[in-house]
Amino acid sequence: MHVMLTTYGTRGDVQPFVALGRGLIDKGHRVTVAAPGRFAVFITDHDLEFTPLTDALIALMDDPQFAHASDPKVSALGKLRSLFAIGKKARGLQDTLLDDIFRAIEQGKPDVIVFHPKTFGALPIGRHFGIPVVMAQLIPSFIPTGDYPHMGIPDLGPSGILARWYNRVTGKLICRVLNATLRRQVCRWAVRRQNGIETKSLDILRSCKSGTLPIIHAFSNAVINRPKDWPTHATVTGYWFLDGTAQTNPPDPALQNFVESHKNLIYIGFGSMPGNDPTAMAEMIAEAVSQAGVSAIVATGWGGMGDIDWPSNILAVREVPHKWLFPKVDIVIHHGGAGTCAAALRAGRPSIIIPFFGDQPFWAKCLHRLGVAPRPIKPAKLDAAMLAQQIKTVLETPSYQNNAEHLASKIAADDGIANAIAEITRAAEQSDLPKTGSL
Structure with a gap:
């Protein structure tokens, strides 16, 4: 099958997907990686097909406002102002990223899409074309749990009834805000582009909860044990390490x-x-x-x-x-x-x-x-x-x-890549999505 991996961010967001891509190729599958253009050589050097996504959002990390927001000497108010300014610039660039994801999927015609949450547009676009979609997470951020608080939320410490309730409630709140933000961006983009994508029913949170969106987490149960209150379609595969490459060879x-x-x-x-x-x-x-x-x-x-x-x-x-x-x-x-x-x-x-x-x-x-x-x-x-x-x-x-x-x-002892491939294959085989777009 032809698998398209879409990811965005820094090297840490891209390398695990390259490792997964190599594992898929070793199993006889065709793989295309859609990622920021600056990683073209890195990806093609590993014999993976590549389609570029805009570098513009990553370039914001070079913006003085970003450095200002991450400076520990800057006041909380100063950081908020910088983050607001960066967010304003980022919103204007999201349309370009969504355009690139749409182009990659329309031209690539994959059998299944595995997407990093930063390329969230792959979910409605993939469904538009009737392509099964799997979300791949390097961090646990889209499924609330009582085991631990969502990132950015203060930790109450030892687990107990109150702590578990707090973790779940705050996790649901953060996920709903995140879901609403992503949905609004995609809806505005679809209206402006008039590309026929149906966005009214787009709900990443509901898809995660209902099981219509399989989720694979690329970390080890030995590091973060899979919460028992997660739905069955949310799995922890183990890490995706890139081996047999220049990363493992002796340096200069x-x-x-x-x-x-x-x-x-x-x-x-x-x-x-x-x-x-x-x-x-x-x-x-x-x-x-x-x-x-x-x-x-x-x-x-x-x-x-x-x-x-x-x-x-x-x-x-x-x-x-x-x-x-x-x-x-x-x-x-x-x-x-x-x-x-x-x-x-x-x-x-x-x-x-x-x-x-x-x-x-x-x-x-x-x-x-x-x-x-x-x-x-x-x-x-x-x-x-x-x-x-x-x-x-x-x-x-x-x-x-x-x-x-x-x-x-x-x-x-984990075999993260093999576990991930098994979940991707299962998602592709069990999908019954109707093709509403044109490939």
């Missing part, structure tokens, strides 16, 4: 030599987070590494730290192969993004997490609960002394490493 000689010649080695990287003051951040990292008496590999990413003059016990790299590196370090220090958390857990290494926004605080609390990371550091309180102390604490507390290794063995 300078990095390899640094790893082999340094002990008490840690990794520090904040992924796609923009740097508000790269020099100050670099100075803080260098001081923390010095105080902790360790060496470090710093992934500069998009944070603006590429031109810093680092001391000899720190090696800065633009990107680094996580699967190759993480098993060779003692601690992974990061922002708490889903992809980095997964890579650290798989490697059996403890984390220190400084979460900035989005799903990062959720994963930071999760890893702390699992005993593989100390309490998250709030960005506003981050300084060299605090980071150095946490590094020393993790190195001197064997339980962090022991817990991480135990968890890694459980994750290794």
Whole structure:
């Protein structure tokens, strides 16, 4: 069958879908990935067909307003103003993204669509053409549960009757607001484009609840156990790791030599987070590494730290192969993004997490609960002394490493991609959607 995978966001949103695509190809299926244009080479290098989606929404991460909104020194009111300004710009770009998704599906004519929630337009567009659709989530965000609160909602702590009620009610509220927002965007787009898509009945929340929209979650039950109050069509497959690629091959000689010649080695990287003051951040990292008496590999990413003059016990790299590196370090220090958390857990290494926004605080609390990371550091309180102390604490507390290794063995027992393929195949075979559009 021809499977179309639609995803949007940063590398962490794209790489798991590439891994799933490779797994589908290995099973004899044809795969097309619809993703931001900037990932074209990455996707085609893995022998996947590619169709581009606009880069414009991702480019907002380079907007000064985005950096302002994520700056811990900015007041709550200042952050809200920046977020409002970004949201206003994003709304104007959503039509372009929906246009691209429509074009990809209309031209690709897939047998089944697997979509990331950030490409939510794939649901009504796929149904318009009578194509079965599966939602794939890297985080649990569309099905309320009593087991834990929705991301962004304060956690009441230990589970009890009151806590479970609170988790469910607040989860339903957030999901309804999210559902209404997405529905409004698609409805406005369909009216403006006059493309015949029926949007009045569009209700992602109801589809999730009724079972008409199968949902696969790409994380391990060992990390977040599947809630018993979820509907049967919502499954947890296990992680989708990308193996047998450049991500697993040895890196350049300078990095390899640094790893082999340094002990008490840690990794520090904040992924796609923009740097508000790269020099100050670099100075803080260098001081923390010095105080902790360790060496470090710093992934500069998009944070603006590429031109810093680092001391000899720190090696800065633009990107680094996580699967190759993480098993060779003692601690992974990061922002708490889903992809980095997964890579650290798989490697059996403890984390220190400084979460900035989005799903990062959720994963930071999760890893702390699992005993593989100390309490998250709030960005506003981050300084060299605090980071150095946490590094020393993790190195001197064997339980962090022991817990991480135990968890890694459980994750290794999963076959996330095979489980996901089974669910996708089942959805395609059981679909009885009428074709209301024209392919």
